[in-house]
Amino acid sequence: xxxxxxxxxxxxxxxxxxxxxxxxxxxxxxxxxxxxxxxxxxxxxxxxxxxxxxxxxxxxxxxxxxxxxxxxxxxxxxxxxxxxxxxxxxxxxxxxxxxxxxxxxxxxxxxxxxxxxxxxxxxxxxxxxxxxxxxxxxxxxxxxxxxxxxxxxxxxxxxxxxxxxxxxxxxxxxxxxxxxxxxxxxxxxxxxxxxxxxxxxxxxxxxxxxxxxxxxxxxxxxxxxxxxxxxxxxxxxxxxxxxxxxxxxxxxxxxxxxxxxxxxxxxxxxxxxxxxxxxxxxxxxxxxxxxxxxxxxxxxxxxxxxxxxxxxxxxxxxxxxxxxxxxxxxxxxxxxxxxxxxxxxxxxxxxxxxxxxxxxxxxxxxxxxxxxxxxxxxxxxxxxxxxxxxxxxx
Numbered sequence: 415x416x417x418x419x420x421x422x423x424x425x426x427x428x429x430x431x432x433x434x435x436x437x438x439x440x441x442x443x444x445x446x447x448x449x450x451x452x453x454x455x456x457x458x459x460x461x462x463x464x465x466x467x468x469x470x471x472x473x474x475x476x477x478x479x480x481x482x483x484x485x486x487x488x489x490x491x492x493x494x495x496x497x498x499x500x501x502x503x504x505x506x507x508x509x510x511x512x513x514x515x516x517x518x519x520x521x522x523x524x525x526x527x528x529x530x531x532x533x534x535x536x537x538x539x540x541x542x543x544x545x546x547x548x549x550x551x552x553x554x555x556x557x558x559x560x561x562x563x564x565x566x567x568x569x570x571x572x573x574x575x576x577x578x579x580x581x582x583x584x585x586x587x588x589x590x591x592x593x594x595x596x597x598x599x600x601x602x603x604x605x606x607x608x609x610x611x612x613x614x615x616x617x618x619x620x621x622x623x624x625x626x627x628x629x630x631x632x633x634x635x636x637x638x639x640x641x642x643x644x645x646x647x648x649x650x651x652x653x654x655x656x657x658x659x660x661x662x663x664x665x666x667x668x669x670x671x672x673x674x675x676x677x678x679x680x681x682x683x684x685x686x687x688x689x690x691x692x693x694x695x696x697x698x699x700x701x702x703x704x705x706x707x708x709x710x711x712x713x714x715x716x717x718x719x720x721x722x723x724x725x726x727x728x729x730x731x732x733x734x735x736x737x738x739x740x741x742x743x744x745x746x747x748x749x750x751x752x753x754x755x756x757x758x759x760x761x762x763x764x765x766x767x768x769x770x771x772x773x774x775x776x777x778x779x780x781x782x783x784x785x786x787x788x789x790x791x792x793x794x795x796x797x798x799x800x801x802x803x804x805x806x807x808x
Contacts, residue, residue: 421446422519428461429530430539432476437534438467438541443499445519445526454513456568457504457522459544465494473690473699475677477502477546479562484549485589489558491681498551499559502544506569508537545569563589663766664704670771671702678702693783700779708762712774714782716789719751724793728753731792731799735785735806741777744785753789755782 422445430438444460463471472479477500492498504512512522529536537543547568550559566589664685671678671687678689685704690697696717703711720728725748732744732753742757757774759766788802797805 418449419446420449420519422523424523426523426527428526429534430541430544431534432474432541435535438471438476440467441497442523445523447519447522454509455506457509457512458501458547459504460499460501462497462499464497465492468492468498468500469688469699470690471500471541472679473677473688475679476541477544478542478564479546479549480677481679483563485560485562485565487558487560489556490553492551492558493553496551496553498549500546501548502546503564503569504538505543505545508543511538561589663708663710663761666766667702667704667710667771670768670775673768674772691779691782693779693786695783695786698782698786700775702775705758709758709760710766710771710774711756711758712778714755714778716753716755716782716786718753718790718793720746720753720793721751725751727792727799728789731788731802734799734803735788739781741774742781744781755785 424442424445426442428440428442430440432438440461440463442459442461444458446456446458446460447454448456448458471477475481512525526538529539533539545564546562547565548559548561550557667687668678668680671689676689678687680687687702689700689702691700691714698717699715701713701715703713705711725746728751729746729748732746736743742755745754745756746752755778757778759770759774761770785806788797788806791797791802791805792799
């Protein structure tokens with residue numbers, strides 16, 4: 415079997431789109447094609463995004479970057495100062511639509527550029543149809559990043575007519591070890607069940623289940639997955655039983671977001687979850703923290719910062735907004751202009767229940783949604799804080 419790899423160095427901007435057809439501008443730096451016996455088997459795209467765009471990708475699990483399908487960071491978390499590089503592979507089922515129009519990487523790059531101008535809703539431009547393999551960032555201390563499930567088990571391998579079962583099994587074991595390093599601290603029955611579901615579904619969707627050999631391989635490999643997770647679950651239970659109250663608190667928070675169907679990611683090495691909320695008046699990022707030993711804190715981060723010349727006015731606005739508020743309060747960072755709404759609870763000697771978390775989370779996002787137009791009118795429209803509050807609270 416003859417394998418041929420071709421690369422095209424690129425320095426161009428390209429617009430992809432998410433499932434809601436919202437544009438996602440990226441800066442492409444490389445495109446590669448792999449052929450076996452003149453048949454296209456893989457197309458990879460490498461691109462750069464800034465910190466804000468990566469946060470959106472991470473929070474919304476674009477490019478299939480689900481928490482259950484990523485490994486651990488190699489050298490610490492990403493920092494906001496530098497761009498983040500993502501290498502992704504195209505869903506194998508869409509390769510046929512490329513072969514009709516291109517023969518080399520340069521033509522592929524040009525074809526994608528034309529599509530972004532003329533057919534922005536084309537499936538080739540959808541983030542759902544690109545699977546992230548590697549995510550990394552260059553820092554002063556060196557490179558850091560992580561690999562995903564697909565880096566260990568490329569879709570092109572799954573779609574081979576004769577699946578190399580030993581190779582796949584080995585790849586899966588290696589991924590599980592990496593995955594456990596990231597997720598062991600917050601594992602419980604719900605998290606483990608959700609992870610098995612995600613991996614099983616992702617694996618089965620890509621595999622050609624019409625082939626008997628493929629079906630047998632999937633059955634055996636998924637049995638190995640289940641056994642591996644059962645062993646991990648046992649270790650996780652031991653870790654939880656020996657952990658302090660803070661870890662149990664974090665588990666309660668994770669359970670809420672899983673059961674309430676919120677996509678989220680966990681900050682490496684911290685008891686912090688990141689998510690996003692879409693309200694009627696805008697979209698913003700949120701953070702859930704298990705703080706100290708017995709406190710749950712939830713933040714909604716205003717999508718715009720107050721510029722320096724508006725911080726006094728915003729300080730007046732949030733002071734007026736906070737007056738009479740029973741649950742939670744607005745906060746302003748005078749150094750960088752960040753505005754956020756905070757709700758929290760002390761649960762010492764009691765349980766943090768689903769209903770308690772729900773009340774704090776939904777009260778929080780409701781307040782940000784209600785007051786966001788007023789914040790924007792003060793920052794962008796030169797409305798007096800008193801008038802902005804009156805308009806909202808009338």
